[in-house]
Amino acid sequence: MKRQVPIMLAITASFLPVIAFFFPNAWINEWFNRKLDEWMVIIASFAFLLGIVSMVQVNLHKVRRRQKGWIFSVIILVSFAIMASCGLFGAQGERENGTLYPFTWIFQFIYAPMQATMFSLLAFYVASASYRAFRVKNMEASLLLIGALIIMFGRIPFGALIHPVVPDLAEWIMRFPNAAAQRGIIIGAALGAASMSIRVMVGIERPYLGKS
Amino acid sequence: MNWAHKLLLIDRRIIFVVVFVGALIPIIWPIGLAVQISPPVKAVFDRVEAMKPGDAIMLSFDYGPSDGPELDPMANSILRHCAKKGIKVIGVSLFPLGGVEMAIARFMQLDTDLKARNGIDYVNLGYKDGAPAPMKAMGDRIESVFPCDANGVPYSEIPVLEGIRSYDDLELAISLATSIIGEWWINLVNAQFGIDVALGTTAVSAPKYYAFMEAKQAIGVLGGMKGGSEYEELVARAYPDLKGLSRSATMGMDVQSVVHLVIIFFILFGNVMFIVTKRMTRGAN
Amino acid sequence: MELQLPGIGEWVAAFLTLCAFSFLYKDNILYRFAESVFVGVSFGYYIGLAKINTLEPNLFRPLFGNFGEQWSLIVPFLLGVILYLRYIPKLAWVSNWSLAVYIGYYIGVNLLQRLQGEILPQAKGTMLPLNVGLWPTLCNLVVIIGVVTVLIYFFFSSPHKGVLKPTARIGIYFLMISFGASFGYTVMGRVSLLIGRLTFLVNDWARPLVHGAFGG
Incomplete structure (x- = not known):
């Protein structure tokens, strides 16, 4: 029960989309594969929510033990409770009178600015790293720098002011040398991922059994 | 030292x-520097421009607020372009960290800018979890995973969705994507269902999508703020009455x-x- | 253009934005406060998102509203619920059942995505003609050489010796040019995010405030 059932379930669930792909109009596609697509949306929803249980456990533990920074755990739990309540007992979007539901209001004025600002800090660190770490020490680094400079000049309006050919050169690099290298990476990674998929499908790898 | x-x-x-x-x-x-148009952006614009009034596209909002400055301008100009052409837009979202709210905000902007009508000119079907699963299911029947829109209105009661059952009834799917979801629109939706796909991506992801575009798996790519500014410029050139509307990517350049x-x-x-x-x-x- | 004074939403957003920017000077209590609010709201957001967009329309409403036709939804409902048994040590093993279905399905889909959606079309896209005029042929040659040499560089099953060594070296050069392009685009991406925040602070918050206070 503990090992055989999950292995059988995983093998069945993994082969269904593949069989349905090769026999698109067969009963297996109609009865199982399409149902599985619809079901998976729901199961994925439950799966994504799993992390929240751990987050609440960790922060409650911190508050109970009065560990260092526990006050921030209180802030996390309170803001979590407020946002979750707005979602559970309210709706999203705009009311008929044009005002926003609390769920969307909090998203727009708290979540969105915070997420955007956190990521925008990276602009400063990119500049700092460019000054401190981008060193032309060998042939590889020189090519990296040349590629970077052409793209940086070619992608800003200022580039065309230097010379009209700069944006075209940037586009050529993107379409040919860059696309070739990216294609090599895509094919290589896809071969690896496909072979890993096959190992799971035939039961050699069993990530769903965890450590047990 | x-x-x-x-x-x-x-x-x-x-x-x-x-x-x-x-x-x-x-x-x-x-400053007001001029924007240069690149072929990958022109290809997407031309594809939408060639559509007839009444045709439908799917616009997938697969990004969150952190990518808003790059992808919001693309969404705004594509929505304006479709509104001017009378093209129906079916909005969906498969990105969990705010995709549906980005869609809500863009459609609200469209209402303000061009008085577009929810349910008649466009619809926002909301968000679904587990991206590849809804992508696959929509190939058979969109309603099976999106039984209602983001406001809870049943699929069958939304006028703009009349006659639209699956990807077969759409002219184009455009994903405005951060992360891997854009790739799935190509390697799953385009590969398995044959619908043309265009990508609006964050600048960080743009180099990778050139490989897909050159292999004819995507009709075009709008890369980062530059791609957004180019689409804004193309729409403004084609429809001079829209010139007065905000063009945040052009200003950002x-x-x-x-x-x-x-x-x-x-x-x-x-x-x-x-x-x-x-x-x-x-x-x- | 008429400027409206910033509302409470803009004030809250501006305060949190400035709290986050304060990290650039050094880690401080304002930043940690904003960070904690963000973490809490993020998790809370996901609960609302799942309930409003997926669980209610795709599970609860059809299952409890039309049980006769939609009874089969009990299966994903149960598979979803038993995922949480991992928090009950004695029953944790049962959660592996739904995990097996979940992982199995995505593995099967992933195999098709990789084979049909990546390897085959990308390989096909590399089979380019070499008799199409000087410049297009040269461009096609760049693609063919680039793809082959990069793949050889990533071929770790045998050591890069003999003819493989210079070939892999050319692959590295292609990768470096591509990484350079990626760096250029990364700069643009990161700066875009900064532009978004500064545009908000200047145009949506500070400018209306200054106009409101001093007129003009």
Whole structure:
């Protein structure tokens, strides 16, 4: 029960989309594969929510033990409770009178600015790293720098002011040398991922059994 | 420690201030530099322009607020373009960290800009979890995973969805994507269902999508703020009455120019100082 | 253009934005406060998102509203619920059942995505003609050489010796040019995010405030 059932379930669930792909109009596609697509949306929803249980456990533990920074755990739990309540007992979007539901209001004025600002800090660190770490020490680094400079000049309006050919050169690099290298990476990674998929499908790898 | 070495180790906060000021000035006093159009963006514009009134596209909002400055301008200009052409837009979202709210905000903007009507000119079907599963299911029947729109109105009661059952009834799918979801639109939706796909991506992901576009798996790519500004420019050229509407990517490219020059200066100056330091150290030894 | 004074939403957003920017000076209590609010709201957001967009329309409403036709939804409902048994040590093993279905399905879909959606079309896209005029042929040659040499560089099953060594070296050069392009685009991406925040602070918050206070 503990090992055989999950292995059988995983093998069945993994082969269904593949069989349905090769026999698109067969009963297996109609009865199982399409149902599985619809079901998976729901199961994925439950799966994504799993992390929240751990987050609440960790922060409650911190508050109970009065560990260092526990006050921030209180802030996390309170803001979590407020946002979750707005979602559970309210709706999203705009009311008929044009005002926003609390769920969307909090998203727009708290979540969105915070997420955007956190990521925008990276602009400063990119500049700092460019000054401190981008060193032309060998042939590889020189090519990296040349590629970077052409793209940086070619992608800003200022580039065309230097010379009209700069944006075209940037586009050529993107379409040919860059696309070739990216294609090599895509094919290589896809071969690896496909072979890993096959190992799971035939039961050699069993990530769903965890450590047990 | 010589002077060049000291210069290499300056407090990073000085660099931060230079970047901050460089970005702030063109926002307060815009420069108005001209935008150059690139073929991948023109290809997407031409594809939408060639559609007939009443045709439908799917616009997938697969990004969150952190990518808004790059992808919101694309969404705005594509929605305006479709509204002017009378093309139906079916909005969906498969990105969990805010995709549906980005869609809500863009459609609200469209209402304000062009008085488009929810349910008649466009619909926002909301968000679904587990992206590849809804992508697959929509190939058979969109309603099976999106039984109602983001406001809870049943699929069958939404006028704009009349006659639209699956990808077969759409002309094009455009994913405005961060992360891997854009790739799934190509390697799953385009590959398995044959619908044309165009991508609006964050700048960070753009280089990878050129490989897909060159292999004819995507009809075009709008890369980052630059791609957004190009689409804004194309729409403004084709529909001069829209010129008065906000064009945040075009304005942003002024700032990009200044900050790019600042960063290029830092790279080159850093390398010059590095060489000077090495020579001075060698000379001292 | 008429400027409206910033509302409470803009004030809250501006305060949190400035709190986050304060990290650039150094880690401080304002930043940690904003960070904690963000973490809490993020998790809370996901609960609302799942309930409003997926669980209610795709599970609860059809299952409890039309049980006769939609009874089969009990299966994903149960598979979803038993995922949480991992928090009950004695029953944790049962959660592996739904995990097995979940992982199995996506593995099967992923195999098709990789084979049909990536390897085959990308390989096909590399089979380019070499008799199409000088410049297009040269461009096609760049693509063919680039793809082959990069793949050889990533071929770790045998050591890069003999003819493989210079070939892999060319692959590295292609990768470096591509990484350079990626760096250029990364700069643009990061700066775009900064532009978004500064535009908000200047145009949506500070400018209306200054106009409101001093007129003009």
